[in-house]
Amino acid sequence: MTTTMIDRLKAAFSAFRGGAQEGMQTADLVALHNDYIASLTGGLTPKRLEALLRAADEGDIVGQHTLFAEIEDRDEHIHAELSKRRRALLSIPWRIEPGKASGKRAEAVAMAVREQVEAIPDFEDVILDMADAIGHGFACLEIEWSHDGSRHLPAGLHHRPQNWFMLPLHARDGRAGTLRLRDNTPEGQELWGLGWIVHKHRSKAGIFARAGLFRVLCWTYLLKQYCRGDFSQFLEIHGLPMRLGKYPSSASDEEQKTLLNALRMLGSDAAGIIPEGMEIEFKEAARGSEKPFMAMHDLCETGQSKAILGSTLTTDTKGVGSQALGEIHNEVRLDILASDARQLAGSLTRQLLAPLAYLNEAVTDPALLPRFVFDPSRPEDLEKLAKSLPELALVMDIPTRWAHERAGIPMPEEGEAVLARKDGVTKNDPAAPDQGDPAEATAALAAEAGDDPRFPDQDAVDAATVPDAVLTALARDMLAPILAEVEAGVAPEVFLGKLAELYPKMDTTALEELTARVLFVGELWGRLSAQAEAVPTAGAE
Template sequence: MAKSMILGADGQPIDLASVNTPQTSQLGHLQRELQSHPTRGLTPSKLAAILDAAEQGDLTAQFDLFEDMEEKDGHIASEMGKRRRALILDWEITAPDNASTLEKRNTEQLGELVQSIPDFEDVIFDATDAIGKGFACLETEWHRVEGFWLPKTLTHRPQSWFQLHRGYRQELRLRSNTADADGIQGEALRPFGWVTHIHKAKSGYLERTALFRQLVWTYLFKNYSVGDLAEFLEIYGIPVRLGKYPPNASEREKATLLRALVGIGHNAAGIIPEGMLIDFKDAATGDPKAFELMISWCERNQSKVILGGTLTSGADGAASTNALGNVHNEVRKDLRDGDIRQLNATITRDLVYAIAAMNGLAPDGIKRCPRFGLITGETEDIQVLSEALPKLVGIGVQVPQDWANQKLGIPMPQPGQVVLGVTPVVQTAPTGTAALTAVMPAPPAQPLTVSQTMQPQLANNVQQATSPWFAQIRKLVESATSLEQIRDGLEQLIPNMTLDQFALAMGEAMAAARLAGRYEVLQEAGAL
């Protein structure tokens, strides 16, 4: 395919020469930067200044703060790990709707190419870094393998390497001291050179949509409470030690006594000169529950922000019930499904389409490009669905078999594959007298009437006349190709019954009717 025919997701032509070298390889100043640690000595005023600077376009300190929060706060790291790892699932590449044979073949080949990307699960995990920080950028380095263009590496780049430009639309750009021809600061991201996942935790400008911005204040309050609790334990957890020395003690002896006091507090052992005393006073009373209450509140708030609830993270023993836990877990599933939809769109646009376009597997552009999709693997209740499907099919609902297999989590069998099944019981159709008796209803609980009692005798008497008739009807139905042909054939079969046979059958039937009538009259007379 000609270079000029390769189009990006925005419809603009792509020059393959621009994808041979990673873009950041020419920006050495970013690679030499060392991250700062804004959480050291963090105060409310300092935190507010960091957030204000981000809103003015300086994102560096804000994202360094986010890195510190995830590294130093175990609860945030744990909850974010749950949400991000929930997206490490099986995946598939699906063809567009009403796909042609060529599109189906391209989809299959594209799936094999994506499957060959090394450590693809790590790519998905790195992209989910956008959930907490608003966006995540993975730089793509390309190479050719057996004639195909494939990503050699997909490397996560720190969010502090980027800056935002507000114009007609917000644009992420690499931080640089240079400007382009339009006077915009920074370098625009090259097409097919990046997988840029933007996660919207809330609506608004990108620098304010990061989930971590909703966690920074609880992080700060929790840090204050943890520090206060540590100070409380240091002061009140160890009893006060008082050293007594004689009036004529020298400065050297006083220093020795002081070292002994300090050593006893940490080592529970020490020595002092003879004549000196150490007195242990009772620890002052204090209650650490206030600090623990604040820490607990902060962590519950963090769990709600990240996972949508608290009962999937910890139990307090009071309001923790199985029903409430299930409700909170359903909220987690809603968040996961939303994360999956956003990530599927990004991987399709920036990775799957890039591979397809560079290898000629998406000739009609991104609109007809195969789609990437994470598979949750959740299925319907087999028992419930097995009871519902026969009822739905019985009232005329048309249920596709592949849909039913998907809901049940049962793959469609491949050609020649052995499948489980129930061996059908073959029953031969009854003829003659058996045909007449087969249509009789099951014997009722009440006593049989005279006509019901004589019906088997009547069937036996007409068997000679009806047996050839049933054989001819069966032959007619088996050989007919339409209902009209069966109708015309029956009209020809009925006259074949001889007059004597017909008279005999009618005579038996009339005799049975007369006897039944007499019996009913006698029964009525007896009742009177």
């Protein structure tokens, strides 16, 4: 034991015997007791966040992406919303199409490359890993190549954290976006050719460091974590009376500390001691409400949902939304989904399909390179499509393939069995009744009614007018759910919020049938009038 250490021990022992170290050293350091608020944000403060973002703008992106990873780990709402957006890509069917060059060679290359892509283990995980670029602005997947005979195939594509990468000094302006591996050198290690898929995703406009969605989310994240910390403090003191200690003017500093410690113990242990002559008074219990904290918390999460999904009703209706409104807002999210899919398909085409075609199919002509394509379109409602297609087919030529695509029903292969009606009549059955020419059918219908198709009877048209009483009755039946709410005395603001819920309950069957009949009659008389003008009568010849 050295002389210096002995001297330190003597000084410490002297202070201890003198009473300078009674109690605990941290008892008076109130700031340290509130450090759990900082722990909620990982030590992140507005000043530190601003410094990280400014450094990223200047080319040092490591700290920014380390923070972005922590945000998704710590904020369950951001994680859930980003997970929705990423996993929505898995619901989109994809295909590999031939390149711009037409012919059997392009089709053969596309088919071969598709087989190779399908052989990649857990290819859906590859899509999810690449979609990590939505938040960060980029995602890097390292390709592990293997050999299958004469073919080069990926045995796996491994996601690497964004903070493994850096921008070299010559690209620190943030615009080039040339990523390199960090190896403790100013320039970094250049990525191997054909060794990586680097997907750069532009969730917003700006330089490379600002392209990720986390640049929008980091401020609401910080505000929400501070709000949670303040709310935790509020819950600790809510309902407890304020404790006020009084000491005589002659009290020493040590006696004042003793009184303060007693007040703190009353707040947690409900017990404490104070010197004689001092007093503790209990004032009115601490008041307040959780509403300001929850309002701030909900405001932050609403903004995060809008930034990630483009809407809020796909996340939480808060009791005033409905499935119908959620579907309307979901259409906005589908636009974002289509943009994500387009960017992802471009990276897969350039950095996965092109190497496979070059290595295994010896493709050197860019026109032969296959394309990765997502199809974000959704099938039409089959019931509506079945009603509209027959009527549209009377006035326009509709390609069969288009109808199959809109219905989401694949075209049958050659010789493949197809569904048939139970009465045995199929679409191309020779025994099916021939509809004939629409104009001839119209004339025949009019003749059966005892009218000359060239001279429609205007009196008959006037007589066919639907009475107002019938329209009023049909409208009343259709609006029955709404009228019931009004008659029940529902408040106007509540009624407006329930309109979207009442819409699916409205029975429009009778009104639709009447409208269809009116339209049919109108079209029928229109055709007859046109024929009457085009064909001269016998007396006019």
